[in-house]
Amino acid sequence: MTDAPTPADPVIRFAGVTKRFGPLTVLDDFDFAVAPGEKVTLIGPSGSGKSTVLRILMTLEPFQEGTLELAGIAYHQPKGRGAFRASEQHLRQIRTHVGMVFQSFNLFPHMSVLRNVVEAPMVVLGLARVEAECRAVDLLRMVGLSDKKDHYPSQLSGGQQQRVAIARALAMRPRVLLFDEPTSALDPQLVGEVLGVIRSLAHEHDLTMLLVTHEMRFAREVSDRVCFFDKGRIAEQGEPERIFTNPEHPRTREFLQSVL
């Protein structure tokens, strides 16, 4: 593994994490750390475990062994004790620190745009409606959708829905924002508007971003670090400039040739 940084006080840390789906080991003794404010992109072939990393962080997947640290809180699963499942308290802590944007938007279809954005801050953080709406209106302005707040998701384009999903994630004021192929489900002409919003977020100093994408030019622009995944391991990582112009690992070269 090349250029593996070990931030002194990471906001995300996987230490010796093993994740299996039945007989399939997806992550084997996986180590990975992200510094506060860092923007990291995961690239690599389909099935290499990128989404699994994000889903474990979001507590959507249990893991079998190892330690996960998130915003100073550690979750440890000793070997041979089955799968780690977060307690309700853990879930709340994680969901207040981490937001996720999915490929398929996942908006609540029966709620207006505004309600999609205010729901979690009101229910999880206990924010008063006026305060949550104030926050939502600011965020919808930021993603360029002020005029759509009373619309329903089905009345929006995919690009607009994804921008609402980003506003919804930000409404919790997370320290960490995860993106899992946020533009893969979009028609090509809608990709740019979503990347534009993510690009502006990448300038936010305090926000830690972990992004899975196949948009290599974009990854090169916004990332502090790019990690190439291969079969559940980080085969190579480093500054985007180096990874994209001078990859060392043959698998990275092969992958980049196939997508660029």
Ligand code: ADP
């Ligand atoms: P990527 O995001 O890099 O394409 P994933 O993390 O989605 O890869 O998947 C890693 C591996 O785990 C793949 O082999 C995939 O088939 C398998 N996998 C993912 N989710 C499940 C699941 N719920 N049950 C069984 N296998 C799964």
Ligand code: MG
């Ligand atoms: Mg995936």
